[in-house]
Amino acid sequence: MSIVGSSIGFGLITASILAIAAVGFTLQFGVTNILNLAYGDIMTAAAFAAYFATKGGAPLWLAAVAGSLAGAVLSVLLNRFVYSWFARRGAKLFAMIMVTLGASLVVQNGMTAVFGPDFVSLPTSAGTTYQVGPAIFTGPQLAIVALALLAMAGVHSLLRYTRLGQAMRATATNPDLARSCGMATNRIIDAAWLLSGLLCGLAGVALALNLSTFTTGTGGTFLIPVIAAAVLGGIGQPYGAMLGALVIGLATEVSVTVVSPSYKTVVAFAILIVVLLFRPQGILSEVAMAKEIAT
Amino acid sequence: MPTSSGNAGPAAQGLEVADVVAGYGGAPVLKGLSLTVSPGQVVAVVGPNGAGKSTLMRAITGTVRISSGIVTIGGVDITKWSSERRSRHGLGYVPQSRDVFDSLTVQENLSMGGYMLPKREVDDRITNVFSLFPSLLPLRTRVASKLSGGERKLLGIGRALVATPTVLLLDEPTASLSPELSKVILTEHVRRLADTGVAVLLVEQKALQALEVSDWAHVLVGGETRISGPSGEVLARRDIREVFLGAAALAIEASTAEDGKRS
Ligand SMILES: Nc1ncnc2c1ncn2[C@@H]1O[C@H](COP(=O)(O)OP(=O)(O)O)[C@@H](O)[C@H]1O
Numbered sequence A: 001m002s003i004v005g006s007s008i009g010f011g012l013i014t015a016s017i018l019a020i021a022a023v024g025f026t027l028q029f030g031v032t033n034i035l036n037l038a039y040g041d042i043m044t045a046a047a048f049a050a051y052f053a054t055k056g057g058a059p060l061w062l063a064a065v066a067g068s069l070a071g072a073v074l075s076v077l078l079n080r081f082v083y084s085w086f087a088r089r090g091a092k093l094f095a096m097i098m099v100t101l102g103a104s105l106v107v108q109n110g111m112t113a114v115f116g117p118d119f120v121s122l123p124t125s126a127g128t129t130y131q132v133g134p135a136i137f138t139g140p141q142l143a144i145v146a147l148a149l150l151a152m153a154g155v156h157s158l159l160r161y162t163r164l165g166q167a168m169r170a171t172a173t174n175p176d177l178a179r180s181c182g183m184a185t186n187r188i189i190d191a192a193w194l195l196s197g198l199l200c201g202l203a204g205v206a207l208a209l210n211l212s213t214f215t216t217g218t219g220g221t222f223l224i225p226v227i228a229a230a231v232l233g234g235i236g237q238p239y240g241a242m243l244g245a246l247v248i249g250l251a252t253e254v255s256v257t258v259v260s261p262s263y264k265t266v267v268a269f270a271i272l273i274v275v276l277l278f279r280p281q282g283i284l285s286e287v288a289m290a291k292e293i294a295t
Numbered sequence B: 001m002p003t004s005s006g007n008a009g010p011a012a013q014g015l016e017v018a019d020v021v022a023g024y025g026g027a028p029v030l031k032g033l034s035l036t037v038s039p040g041q042v043v044a045v046v047g048p049n050g051a052g053k054s055t056l057m058r059a060i061t062g063t064v065r066i067s068s069g070i071v072t073i074g075g076v077d078i079t080k081w082s083s084e085r086r087s088r089h090g091l092g093y094v095p096q097s098r099d100v101f102d103s104l105t106v107q108e109n110l111s112m113g114g115y116m117l118p119k120r121e122v123d124d125r126i127t128n129v130f131s132l133f134p135s136l137l138p139l140r141t142r143v144a145s146k147l148s149g150g151e152r153k154l155l156g157i158g159r160a161l162v163a164t165p166t167v168l169l170l171d172e173p174t175a176s177l178s179p180e181l182s183k184v185i186l187t188e189h190v191r192r193l194a195d196t197g198v199a200v201l202l203v204e205q206k207a208l209q210a211l212e213v214s215d216w217a218h219v220l221v222g223g224e225t226r227i228s229g230p231s232g233e234v235l236a237r238r239d240i241r242e243v244f245l246g247a248a249a250l251a252i253e254a255s256t257a258e259d260g261k262r263s
């Protein structure tokens, strides 16, 4: 098997994990108008939840469910008790980004204080492997790819075709008008945090599985390519996020065949900069539009 | 049970604002305002820019805090209710600006108007809105931010109508429209809507047109009602035409430049 072939295989897994995370991120930012820099750290927290679940004897799938739920609950709580507290007191976009940066530091360092700085790992399955084209995948890896596709199609359908999803988009553009249409916007916002947090948690577990070892800083480091993928795809566009994830996932893994693996994040960062140069309508326009933060 | 004479019955069915004091945290903008809109009535509120007309609308919908006084709809005190609960109780609102969901299509905007109704009713009512405003029909898949000013306003009004409100607040619905379309909106749609039994509170800068189409009028200056009475009488008063409507007309000219901004 060629090196490029196998790195395309790795790239596909990386891309799928990125996609799950980026679809969640694009849903979260697109609906709540909060650029949540603690997203990566919630991913880490979810990975730890899954880790402790496996230590308690849970099978891997159950641990993944536990991790996803942890991501969902933590995201809702973070918004309810931290972000919306600041939003109610008038924090706007940039102030809010600082708040999320603070939350990121608190969550990450809090985890280091409680869980310690050591690398831990989720049990990797020694089960059967599957040959797909030039690459070989394990069962959990194939599940990750399937979940990524499901997340993309699910979030897209939610936002386009369901009343809740349309109400989320309506609340994002004009919360006052949404309320005068009878929408309980606080519950709609909660639902957005819950769903995006679920994907965030799932991505965290998948990331931990894929890396074989992880630590309290793992999710935070992963956030740069996640944001790059979401921006490349256009905020609020799940298919775009998936496409962005594919580009960045493949680019970072294939780059490993040319440059040192330690440059992976640098490659993602370079892509983010190129994206911002050529596609500034992604994130920059969202920020420049100074959209209200709905509470 | 509405009756054609007497004021307790019909008033209790429609909208009643009593001694409302409201504002944005500083000095109150509305300084003890009272008005009544019965079902089937159009009540106009006119007055110069900054008089507090939009603030009155926001106090009724619940986005501006009322520090004293009460608001009732259908005889029920809604003063302490959340915005969304008021709309569920039959209050419709077309704001002066930001009256549509920009990132949603025309069709999606209309279905958000019926957010609190059962799905199958929504479709029927959206069909009704399209027959009322046929020009929106070919635009149904267009994103609202790509509509012209007139199309936007029709969508904003249509969106509010999907919910079939019992009380409808219209904040300067004709501000961005051509004179012809303004006339159609006011004399046909607004009047006809009231004739179906809706209580309409109409804020207008085009004071003369508003007085012609309404049953009762309030002239609001500095957050207080200066003059109120049957529209025909208000229209006939020489001093009104000269002083207040003159001031309002001047204010229109002064403010057309900042059209579309929040006011
Ligand atoms: N969001 C706001 N915050 C603070 N003050 C406001 C706000 N909106 C309006 N005002 C003030 O309230 C007063 C009445 O404004 P408004 O109700 O918009 O008048 P009108 O609709 O009659 O032109 C003005 O002095 C205006 O500056």
Ligand SMILES: [Mg+2]
Pocket (backbone or CB within 6 Å): B053, B054, B055, B096, B263
């Ligand atoms: Mg106004």
